[in-house]
Amino acid sequence: MSGKAAIAALTALWGLLAAATGSHAAIVIAGVLCMATPVLLPRSVPTDRTVLSGGPRDDR
Numbered sequence: 001m002s003g004k005a006a007i008a009a010l011t012a013l014w015g016l017l018a019a020a021t022g023s024h025a026a027i028v029i030a031g032v033l034c035m036a037t038p039v040l041l042p043r044s045v046p047t048d049r050t051v052l053s054g055g056p057r058d059d060r
Contacts, residue, residue: 018026 014026014030017029021029
């Protein structure tokens with residue numbers, strides 16, 4: 001599915017949602033989904049802690 005087709009499909013889906021629930025409710029649902037996006041995205045945990053710290057610091 002191309003990007004333009006996905007945008008068209010989601011726009012049509014939101015239009016149906018707005019027709020069924022009202023425009024205010026559709027905007028609220030969109031806002032809740034936007035706020036929930038960081039929670040829904042997969043997390044990547046670094047496996048090597050030296051990457052975060054910049055490496056060993058033996059020259060103190």
